Amino acid sequence: MRVIYQDTPRSGVPLGGVGTGSFEVGPDGRFKEWLIFNNRPWSGYGQPEWFMGPDDLVIFLRVERDGEEPLVRGLFTGLWYSSCEDYTYRGCGPWVVMEPYHLPWAKPVEAIEMEVRYPVVTLSYRDSALDELGVKAVAELASPLVPGDLRASSTPAVPLRLKVINNGGSRVRASVMVVSRNPARSAGARARSQVVAAGRWTGIIMRAEGVEERHPLLGGALAVALEGRATGSAFTVSSSDRPQLVNALRRLLVDFRGDGALSGATEASSSTLDVFAALASDMATLEPGSSAEFNLVIAWHFPNHMDAAGVRVGHYYENFFSGVEQVIDYALTSDIIGRAERVFQALYDVSYPQYVADLVSAQLTSLPKLTWLTRDGHFGVWEGGPGCCGLNTVDVMLWAFAGLVNLYPELVKAAVKDVARHILRPDRHYWYELFALAYPENMSLYREMLRRDPAIQNYPERLSAAIAEIVRRTGKDPTGRVPHSFRASFELIDTYDRNDLMPEFLLLAMLAYHTTGDRDFLRSLWNAMMTVVSGTKRQHDSLGTGLIEHYMPSDYDGMSRVAADASAGGLLTGLYSGNVARVLFSGPMYVMNSVNTFDTFSLVGVASFTGDLWAASLRAMAEAARRERLDGAEALAADAGRAYEGLVRLLWNGSYLDNWYDPVSGLRDRAVLSAQLAGEWYLRLMGVEGGLDAEKVRSALREVHRANFRRWEGLLNGTYPGAQRPSMVGDTEEPNGTGIVNRVGSQADTPWTGVEFGVASQMIYEGLVKEGLEVLRSIHDRYSSWGLYFNHLECDGHYSRPLAALTIPNALAGVAYDGASEELAVAPRLSGFRGPALVAGSLLLVESDGACPGTVRVRLVEGTQLKLRSIRVSAAGCRAEVKVNGSEVEASAEGDRVRLSQPLSLRPGDLLELAMSK
Numbered sequence: 001m002r003v004i005y006q007d008t009p010r011s012g013v014p015l016g017g018v019g020t021g022s023f024e025v026g027p028d029g030r031f032k033e034w035l036i037f038n039n040r041p042w043s044g045y046g047q048p049e050w051f052m053g054p055d056d057l058v059i060f061l062r063v064e065r066d067g068e069e070p071l072v073r074g075l076f077t078g079l080w081y082s083s084c085e086d087y088t089y090r091g092c093g094p095w096v097v098m099e100p101y102h103l104p105w106a107k108p109v110e111a112i113e114m115e116v117r118y119p120v121v122t123l124s125y126r127d128s129a130l131d132e133l134g135v136k137a138v139a140e141l142a143s144p145l146v147p148g149d150l151r152a153s154s155t156p157a158v159p160l161r162l163k164v165i166n167n168g169g170s171r172v173r174a175s176v177m178v179v180s181r182n183p184a185r186s187a188g189a190r191a192r193s194q195v196v197a198a199g200r201w202t203g204i205i206m207r208a209e210g211v212e213e214r215h216p217l218l219g220g221a222l223a224v225a226l227e228g229r230a231t232g233s234a235f236t237v238s239s240s241d242r243p244q245l246v247n248a249l250r251r252l253l254v255d256f257r258g259d260g261a262l263s264g265a266t267e268a269s270s271s272t273l274d275v276f277a278a279l280a281s282d283m284a285t286l287e288p289g290s291s292a293e294f295n296l297v298i299a300w301h302f303p304n305h306m307d308a309a310g311v312r313v314g315h316y317y318e319n320f321f322s323g324v325e326q327v328i329d330y331a332l333t334s335d336i337i338g339r340a341e342r343v344f345q346a347l348y349d350v351s352y353p354q355y356v357a358d359l360v361s362a363q364l365t366s367l368p369k370l371t372w373l374t375r376d377g378h379f380g381v382w383e384g385g386p387g388c389c390g391l392n393t394v395d396v397m398l399w400a401f402a403g404l405v406n407l408y409p410e411l412v413k414a415a416v417k418d419v420a421r422h423i424l425r426p427d428r429h430y431w432y433e434l435f436a437l438a439y440p441e442n443m444s445l446y447r448e449m450l451r452r453d454p455a456i457q458n459y460p461e462r463l464s465a466a467i468a469e470i471v472r473r474t475g476k477d478p479t480g481r482v483p484h485s486f487r488a489s490f491e492l493i494d495t496y497d498r499n500d501l502m503p504e505f506l507l508l509a510m511l512a513y514h515t516t517g518d519r520d521f522l523r524s525l526w527n528a529m530m531t532v533v534s535g536t537k538r539q540h541d542s543l544g545t546g547l548i549e550h551y552m553p554s555d556y557d558g559m560s561r562v563a564a565d566a567s568a569g570g571l572l573t574g575l576y577s578g579n580v581a582r583v584l585f586s587g588p589m590y591v592m593n594s595v596n597t598f599d600t601f602s603l604v605g606v607a608s609f610t611g612d613l614w615a616a617s618l619r620a621m622a623e624a625a626r627r628e629r630l631d632g633a634e635a636l637a638a639d640a641g642r643a644y645e646g647l648v649r650l651l652w653n654g655s656y657l658d659n660w661y662d663p664v665s666g667l668r669d670r671a672v673l674s675a676q677l678a679g680e681w682y683l684r685l686m687g688v689e690g691g692l693d694a695e696k697v698r699s700a701l702r703e704v705h706r707a708n709f710r711r712w713e714g715l716l717n718g719t720y721p722g723a724q725r726p727s728m729v730g731d732t733e734e735p736n737g738t739g740i741v742n743r744v745g746s747q748a749d750t751p752w753t754g755v756e757f758g759v760a761s762q763m764i765y766e767g768l769v770k771e772g773l774e775v776l777r778s779i780h781d782r783y784s785s786w787g788l789y790f791n792h793l794e795c796d797g798h799y800s801r802p803l804a805a806l807t808i809p810n811a812l813a814g815v816a817y818d819g820a821s822e823e824l825a826v827a828p829r830l831s832g833f834r835g836p837a838l839v840a841g842s843l844l845l846v847e848s849d850g851a852c853p854g855t856v857r858v859r860l861v862e863g864t865q866l867k868l869r870s871i872r873v874s875a876a877g878c879r880a881e882v883k884v885n886g887s888e889v890e891a892s893a894e895g896d897r898v899r900l901s902q903p904l905s906l907r908p909g910d911l912l913e914l915a916m917s918k
Contacts, residue, residue: 011791013114013121014365014798017144018408019316019373020156021300023052025141027114029076029123030054031298035369036156037183038216038305041387044488045308048387051183051217055081057224057298059162060106060177060253061125062260063135065170071129072257074098074108075139075162081245094246098253106253116790117344118361119143120337134168134288142340143368144331147407148841148863152339154316154373157299157331164294166286175260175283176294178224179252181239182275184208187217192269193277195232201297201328202230204277209269214310220302221324226281227295227332231261234268234277245274252278299327305374308488314375339862346845346861351834352812353773355780358789359757363403363805365790369798378418378490379411381803384796390485390494394419395597396801398504398678399754402685403806405515406817406838413512413521418490419505420528424481424535426468429460433467435478435496438591445470480535481593499548500596500610502536505529506617507682510624514686515840517819517867519628526630529621533636536614539593543663545650546642547606548614550594550660553586558602558740560585598717601747602740604669605662608651608676612692615643616679619691627820644691656700659718660736669736671718671748672707674759676700681762685807687816687825687872698766704759705771714751714778715759725749753779753792754801757808764811769829776808806838813837813846817866822903825872826856842866842906852878852916858906865905871898871914878916885911 012024012032021036032054035042039049058080064070074080079096086095098106111126123139130137139162144155164174184191189208196205203225208217233255237248255262262280269275284292301324307313321327348357372380372391380391381400392415405412426432437443449456449466456462471477482501483493506529513522540548553559563581566572572581583590596603596610603610618640625633651657659671680697683690690697708716719725723735726744734742742748756775763772783789792802810816814827815837824839828848837844842863848856851874860866871882873896880893882900890901898914906912 007787009787009789011788013116013118013790014369015121015141015143015158016368017155017157017317018150018153018367018411019371019379020154020368021302022368023158025121025123026054027112028078029109029112029125030078031057034183035386036222036300036302037187037220038302039187041385043216043305045387049187051186052181056181056183058179059296060179060256061137061162061164062175062177062256063130063133063164064173064260065133065168066172069105070257070260071133072106072253073125073127073130074106075123075125075137077108077110077112080108081249094243094250097246097249103250103253105257116362117348118364119145119340120344133172134166135172135174136165136167138163138165140337142337143364144336144340145364145367146339146343146862147838147843150316150408150410151320152334152336153408155327155330155334155336156301156315156317156321157297157327157336159331159336160296160298161337162294162296163291164284164286165291166288169288171288172286173260173283174286174292175281176226176296177256177262177278177280178204178226178296179249179276179278180204180206180224182206182277183222184217185270185274187215189215189217190269190271191275193234193267193275195234195266195277195279197229198325198328201225201227201332202232202279203328204232204279205324206275206277210271214304214306216304216306217302218304220300220304222300223298223324223328224279225297225299225328225332226279229282230279231263232266232277232279233262233264234266234275235264236268236270236273236275239274248276256280295332297328297331299324299331301327307490309491311489311491313378313490316373316375316377318375342862343843346836346843347809349834349836349845351832352830353777356773356776356808356812359776359780360805360808362790363792363802366798366800366803370800373411374490377414379414380486380490381415381800383485384794384799386798388796390487391490392419393485394482394501394504394508395484395498396754397508398597399758399801400803401508402511402682402758403803403838405511406810406840407806409512409515409841412508413516413518416505416509416512416525418486419483420509420525422483422493423528423531424483424496425479426464429464431493431496432478433463434591435481435593436467436471436476438478438589438593439474439476440588440590441474442467442470442476443590445473475538477538478535478593480531480533480539482532497592498595498597498599499536499540499550499593500613502532503548503610503613503617503679506532506621507613507679510617510620511682511686513624514688514818514820517822519820522624522628523630530632533618533621533639537639545606545663546639546646547650548610549606550596550603550610551589552594552602552604553583553589553592554594554596554604555598555600555602556595557600557743557746558586558738559583561739561741598747601718602738603660604667604738605660605664606646606650607660608647608657609673609678611643611647611651612657612677612679614679615640615647615691616683618643620683620686620688623688624820640691647692648696652696656703665737667737669734671720672703673718674704674708674715675717675755676704677762678758681758681765684762684765685816687818687823694766698768701759701763701766701768702771705763705768705775709771709775709778711778712782714753714782715756715775716749716751717755718748752794752801753783754794754799754804757802757804761804761807761811764808764829765814767829772811809836810838815839815844815846819867822867822869823872823897824858824866824868826858827874836861839866840864853918854916856914858912860906860908860910862908865907867903867905868912869900869903871900872896873898873914873916875916878918881915881917883913
């Protein structure tokens, strides 16, 4: 007998809604990584709290052919509450619930084929016994993610539709049983499970009792429900007593096998024993060639979400549901699976390779896995994990929100507003004082003051007054710095140490404005944005280059090697063996204030990455100020001009932008940074004309692809022309004169899929379609071969930066939407184009058979209404005819635009057709 072992996927598929928490379904049919209980790491920092495991909620199928005894199959693979060692080495037992000796009629299915077209996951079950009966079983599960519909998308439920098909020649009867262990005991609470009949459904309601006010399960419940009538039973058992557990579960399987119904008590509770409950559907009779559907819902409602500041922030779903029973009602009546199917059908209705659709839809799994959405509408995305680093890490959200803004623009606006609340000002003690003392000039004066009055450091008012006086004298004022991320609370931030955050915040605000056209939103932020602009110029342009300057130490790996070596060698002990010596030796800053998203990749002087972000943010703000008649339009335009001039003069080398150049030391870093033109990418996304010459942009992107792309490694963050990579020769000094070490596995020498997606999107927008698709194919093959397709890694697993993948469909469709002018641009990058686009909370399906002559068709599949005044296409010298749902709309072609005589609004189901002819 030949046996072939194939490694199994290492990542399941997260299911759930926006801000609801999630669980995963794996290709083994198991439900795992339950993060719906306000438990760590979803809720905060620390070791994971797993209140449920892969054995704790399972589904069985009973099939009976006329005249034969029924078979029972677990709709999962592998042993249930058992291991191979249990039946091999533990003796007669009973130690194993199902095995070929005692219960040969009940076993898990042999194989499962999982197809993911997110937000729908399909599991097809394979089993020899079912094949002999001619029975096929297929389950569909769906996350309730619908563009623009936040109520539906924040539903804490996952519907499961199990279809049983009789392809045999005899009549069969089928029924389904769900078994679940109440998670409360694992959470240190008293568990109570009850089988409830509620009209259109019957369900198991699992609650926790006897918990204190901060307990994550307080006032909540988990439920699994079957549509229609069902029988159920509940019982207690000691899971630590294996024979007792095995016998109890065997009795349950026997009860189910007998007549497909369950008997016994329908309620059980205990504070010392585990509480199980099971639910069995009514029997369905299937004639040959017929099928039956069993509709299940896994629903939850746990309102006691506490943040790291001890505040009960709750969940957005509390605004719609008062308990889990209402969640079940909604999930069974709102056609979640149908709407999810419409979403994936549009995402996969493409004329380009399917792997692109796979990549895009896979990143949607980050929404249930990583997001918070509080009762009051505060929105957060964990940087990774969840539980990694922080919520709404601004330099990571630059990439993530670029994709997310077109799914849920209101959430991005809410996140930007939260960041704006925490912009550094003199009243934000003691972050303000700390970053004021980063500057040597300020620190020098402070030391003088302390010599004269040592008590300053011990009295808050006197310390703040001293710092204020120092700042007044030196002008080194840290006001306007942008926070890095939130520490599991929208009131707690981690640091202000990065200078890329300032232009990134500005670009995020501008992106939200352009996506929605919300003038009130922009006006409400304008003063804060101008504070950031003035603060950036004051703190990071001491040389008058017009660009953002970086001062050492500017990353976490680029600090003093002397201090690090001395610490490792025991020459510096105690307090001075750590970062105190490293910061003091590194200088000139006493507190780092020039870190960037590549936080172990030093930038010194002026840099392409922050330079282009800064120039683009100024350009976008200048255009918005002119359009909306806001203060500062002329000054912003002049600043943008200086920034672009400095960028080219100091960094352009003829084919790309050097990584950085330090005018003070004269040192230059010629690394080819893949993300060097992220600012120009943002302008593309917003529909704002780029500030850098288009041919320079394309030249730089071609060089990025040539220098940094590796078929089976991906698009590396940066490489040095003519220098060997650390992955080839080991740790080596960066060839820039700083003595900083480029290490094996360093950020420069690795691929970040979020950056890869963003740069691939930019390449495609700029017409480098072949190069962009090569990058995408590499990501697809790489993560597929590792079995981590739904778990992209960077600082941690499930990293959020790859949400930038959601910009890929728009790039291929050549779509950009400016909500302020209500203009939709459509310029497909492939001929004979068909594919989706995500625009301002709407999912579109775009078709084009050419420009002029040719026809563009845009159907709004799901989402909010889309307002249009004009369509930007290649219409020069053409006549335009516009129809909506077959009715003509008056329009005229003007250069590269088709203007509508009256504004119109597309709604779900509407079809816009634009025919252009000579």
